[in-house]
Amino acid sequence: MFGYYLDLALRSLRRHMVLGVLMMLAIALGIGASVTMLAVLHNLSGNPLPGRSDVLFHPQVDPRPEDLPGAKDEPPDDLAYVDAVNLYRLGIAPRRAVMSGNWLPVRKDAPDSPLAMYTDRATTADFFAMFGVPFLYGSAWSAQDDAGHAQVVVLSRAMNQQLFGGGDSVGKTLVIATKTFRVAGVIDDWNPQPHFYDLNDGAFGKAEQMYLPFFTWLDLPQDYGYGPMDCWGNDPNAGAHDPKAKQCTWAQFWVQLDTPAQVADYRAALVQYSTQQHQLGRFQRAPNVRLRGLLDWLDHKHVIPVTVRMQTWIAFSVLLICLVNTVGLMVAKFLRKAGEIGVRRALGASRRDVFAQCLVEAGVVGVAGGLLGLPLAWLGLWMVRQQPVNFAASAHLDPSMLGVALALAVLSALGAGLWPAWRASRVAPALQVKSL
Amino acid sequence: MEIRPILASLRKHRIPTVLIVLEIALTCAVLCNAVFMIGQRVAAIRLPNAIDERNLSMVTLGGTDEKTSGSDIPRNLAALRGIPGVQSAAVVSTLPLSHNNWGWSFGTRPDASTFDKKTVNFSLFFLGEGAEQALGLRLLEGRFFNADDYAGSSFGSAPLPETHVTLVTRSVAERLWPGQSALGKTYYSMPHYYTVVGVVADVLRPNIGSQGEDWSYYSAFFPLSAGGSKGNLRRYVLHSAPGDRGRVMRAAEQKLAALNPNGVTKGMLYTDMRDQYFADMRSMAWMLVLVCAVMLAVTAFGIVGLTSFWVGQRRRQIGIRRAVGASRGHIMQYFQTENFLLSGAGVVLGMALAYGINLYLMRHYETASMPWYYLPVSAVALWALGQLAVLGPALRAAAVPPVVATRSV
Numbered sequence: 001m002f003g004y005y006l007d008l009a010l011r012s013l014r015r016h017m018v019l020g021v022l023m024m025l026a027i028a029l030g031i032g033a034s035v036t037m038l039a040v041l042h043n044l045s046g047n048p049l050p051g052r053s054d055v056l057f058h059p060q061v062d063p064r065p066e067d068l069p070g071a072k073d074e075p076p077d078d079l080a081y082v083d084a085v086n087l088y089r090l091g092i093a094p095r096r097a098v099m100s101g102n103w104l105p106v107r108k109d110a111p112d113s114p115l116a117m118y119t120d121r122a123t124t125a126d127f128f129a130m131f132g133v134p135f136l137y138g139s140a141w142s143a144q145d146d147a148g149h150a151q152v153v154v155l156s157r158a159m160n161q162q163l164f165g166g167g168d169s170v171g172k173t174l175v176i177a178t179k180t181f182r183v184a185g186v187i188d189d190w191n192p193q194p195h196f197y198d199l200n201d202g203a204f205g206k207a208e209q210m211y212l213p214f215f216t217w218l219d220l221p222q223d224y225g226y227g228p229m230d231c232w233g234n235d236p237n238a239g240a241h242d243p244k245a246k247q248c249t250w251a252q253f254w255v256q257l258d259t260p261a262q263v264a265d266y267r268a269a270l271v272q273y274s275t276q277q278h279q280l281g282r283f284q285r286a287p288n289v290r291l292r293g294l295l296d297w298l299d300h301k302h303v304i305p306v307t308v309r310m311q312t313w314i315a316f317s318v319l320l321i322c323l324v325n326t327v328g329l330m331v332a333k334f335l336r337k338a339g340e341i342g343v344r345r346a347l348g349a350s351r352r353d354v355f356a357q358c359l360v361e362a363g364v365v366g367v368a369g370g371l372l373g374l375p376l377a378w379l380g381l382w383m384v385r386q387q388p389v390n391f392a393a394s395a396h397l398d399p400s401m402l403g404v405a406l407a408l409a410v411l412s413a414l415g416a417g418l419w420p421a422w423r424a425s426r427v428a429p430a431l432q433v434k435s436l
Numbered sequence: 437m438e439i440r441p442i443l444a445s446l447r448k449h450r451i452p453t454v455l456i457v458l459e460i461a462l463t464c465a466v467l468c469n470a471v472f473m474i475g476q477r478v479a480a481i482r483l484p485n486a487i488d489e490r491n492l493s494m495v496t497l498g499g500t501d502e503k504t505s506g507s508d509i510p511r512n513l514a515a516l517r518g519i520p521g522v523q524s525a526a527v528v529s530t531l532p533l534s535h536n537n538w539g540w541s542f543g544t545r546p547d548a549s550t551f552d553k554k555t556v557n558f559s560l561f562f563l564g565e566g567a568e569q570a571l572g573l574r575l576l577e578g579r580f581f582n583a584d585d586y587a588g589s590s591f592g593s594a595p596l597p598e599t600h601v602t603l604v605t606r607s608v609a610e611r612l613w614p615g616q617s618a619l620g621k622t623y624y625s626m627p628h629y630y631t632v633v634g635v636v637a638d639v640l641r642p643n644i645g646s647q648g649e650d651w652s653y654y655s656a657f658f659p660l661s662a663g664g665s666k667g668n669l670r671r672y673v674l675h676s677a678p679g680d681r682g683r684v685m686r687a688a689e690q691k692l693a694a695l696n697p698n699g700v701t702k703g704m705l706y707t708d709m710r711d712q713y714f715a716d717m718r719s720m721a722w723m724l725v726l727v728c729a730v731m732l733a734v735t736a737f738g739i740v741g742l743t744s745f746w747v748g749q750r751r752r753q754i755g756i757r758r759a760v761g762a763s764r765g766h767i768m769q770y771f772q773t774e775n776f777l778l779s780g781a782g783v784v785l786g787m788a789l790a791y792g793i794n795l796y797l798m799r800h801y802e803t804a805s806m807p808w809y810y811l812p813v814s815a816v817a818l819w820a821l822g823q824l825a826v827l828g829p830a831l832r833a834a835a836v837p838p839v840v841a842t843r844s845v
Contacts (some may be wrong), residue, residue: 018741018744019744019745022737022740022741025737026734026737026738029734032730089755105498105700115499115698117498117499117700162783177499180696224498224499305706307716310797311720311723311724311727314727315727316732317462318731318734320462321459321735322734324458324462324738325734325738325741327461328455328742329455329738329742329745331451331452332745333745336745336748336749383726384723388712388715
């Protein structure tokens with residue numbers, strides 16, 4: 001029966017070509033617009049580290065004064081230097097990394113080589129294992145390197161290409177901010193999106209070009225900034241831009257906690273630490289700690305740009321308009337066929353048969369609209385990628401989104417056809433046959 | 437034109453009628469809000485900024501030793517001024533729309549401190565000697581800084597410069613001292629205080645937010661000597677004819693790199709920086725324009741489709757009307773009036789919906805309130821679209837010959 005209905009549907013569409021094309025075009029445009037935005041949203045709200053996100057946590061403590069005007073309840077996102085070092089030394093988490101980012105002047109270790117600025121992340125040894133960073137050559141530096149302020153660096157694949165022309169550069173040296181560093185490893189392309197471990201510079205964008213030990217980095221002779229600093233109070237030394245100032249938060253801190261028991265222990269340890277600092281007189285507020293998992297953290301920080309959310313809403317209103325449009329056209333079309341349906345009913349077709357026939361026709365329109373909508377969505381995403389916006393580069397249509405798009409098209413066309421088909425199946429055969 | 441027969445016929449086709457009205461209403465609602473958003477973004481992209489944007493190029497110099505800046509900066513500037521085509525050159529701490537913001541809150545009472553809620557936050561621009569001319573600041577009242585102001589200003593250990601003179605924008609002057617001349621007035625952040633020596637036309641902050649247009653212009657300028665700049669003066673600004681900018685910028689990059697072997701230089705045209713600042717907004721505006729076009733096209737398709745259908749269905753009735761004396765004009769008018777009524781119902785519903793959506797967006801996305809005139813303008817646009825879409829099917833209806841009436845279907 002399905003084959004017969006399909007044949008009928010194609011004939012009917014061919015007979016009312018203009019109407020059929022208009023319906024398909026409407027669905028295609030609606031699907032194209034909504035799938036484009038859905039794909040952008042899907043890419044932006046993805047899990048940056050699938051498989052690892054469940055064990056990564058972001059501890060926060062609150063070192064702010066009691067009476068800070070306009071302060072929210074939420075503790076600062078980042079840690080002050082003292083807290084960063086204390087929590088780093090706490091050592092009860094299986095893995096932990098303290099970090100910050102800026103950019104540094106780098107040149108090859110050869111006379112007269114040109115100086116250029118590269119972005120860097122200063123962090124501690126566990127960063128690589130904890131976040132599952134893939135290495136091409138060599139390996140991460142060790143905890144001893146961290147403790148000994150060793151001058152070692154891990155390069156990104158792209159920076160290794162630029163400075164050393166690719167290849168295994170482990171053991172080679174380069175000059176960073178006037179100091180000589182030895183290459184410990186080269187990592188493969190690695191750029192989790194959103195850039196969860198440090199959202200200060202926007203949640204989407206490029207990965208840093210090199211990684212160096214945090215405490216070595218703090219020793220560098222000049223101030224190249226310590227990432228955005230959030231300071232409070234009327235400190236006379238604030239102009240000196242001192243990273244170790246007690247009233248400035250700027251360092252990111254992440255821990256790996258493998259079991260719920262570890263999470264509970266760590267939370268208790270944070271409260272205990274805050275209490276201790278409170279007793280010492282450094283913390284003025286009662287213990288105010290947070291320990292969010294990676295995905296909770298992203299959710300809390302609202303990483304998806306407001307513009308993208310709004311565009312998605314608009315795209316779905318367009319789809320809704322397209323569907324209303326299709327429903328209207330289908331009602332008109334099926335009602336026009338009242339005579340034909342009357343004859344089929346008089347010859348013995350049940351209401352259910354007529355209903356099925358109409359739905360098949362709606363489904364054909366949906367599949368055709370969806371197939372036409374996919375290239376439109378592809379075109380839309382191509383246009384998004386051309387935009388000079390930092391989240392744009394990651395906009396692409398993956399296979400799962402293709403399936404979603406096609407399913408959305410067929411479902412929406414069937415949804416739009418449901419009611420017109422039901423109405424068509426209610427046609428009274430006698431009345432129609434009489435008027436023929 | 438009698439509308440009763442039209443209403444009677446619409447009542448017979450209640451479902452398609454309701455659907456087309458709903459479609460027009462939804463389109464109208466989304467169109468109003470989308471056009472409003474486009475308008476807001478275009479307004480932001482075009483915000484005026486009273487510096488010579490089209491004449492400016494800049495080079496940022498990083499990695500130099502701040503201890504020797506007292507001799508390095510004058511030497512660098514002398515070299516830059518020697519580049520052919522450079523009309524003036526100076527060094528500044530930051531530029532409007534550069535994202536490099538240093539904000540501080542001040543009050544008009546001598547005991548004002550940053551803990552005070554009545555203080556006003558503005559962006560601080562530190563100027564090296566001659567920067568007023570190099571940037572092209574427009575003086576409205578008072579004077580620019582003089583050589584003594586520059587020589588006497590430096591950074592100590594505090595985050596604010598040790599000087600007592602300042603230039604403010606017109607917006608700051610009006611915010612702090614509404615209705616009065618700001619000249620000679622003083623603003624405070626204990627223990628610092630600054631007296632206004634001049635008022636300049638509105639210059640944008642390094643970061644403009646969504647706190648309203650005036651807020652974007654809360655900028656204040658301070659003189660700073662090269663020797664006492666403590667690394668705060670790193671952006672060299674070059675004023676030249678617009679056609680010379682690219683060449684001047686490249687020459688300046690080379691000169692600064694040659695003079696400062698440990699330094700890192702990065703050049704940019706001011707207009708490029710401004711474009712980059714607004715890239716996000718521009719892309720969103722284009723996206724919205726595209727979505728609006730798609731939406732209007734779909735709605736027009738809907739109207740064409742449905743009216744064509746009705747025309748086909750009513751061929752016989754049209755024939756009869758023609759046979760009993762209706763002119764082609766009458767038939768056309770019938771369909772046009774019908775569409776006018778449908779669009780009318782749609783836009784009335786749509787305007788209410790648009791208002792509701794705006795209220796929702798205001799609550800959840802910090803959108804501004806939509807001015808009332810967006811509603812009628814969108815309504816008229818949709819009305820026009822409806823009339824345009826119905827033209828084709830109406831003409832086809834008018835072409836139905838009267839003889840159809842005598843034939844059976």
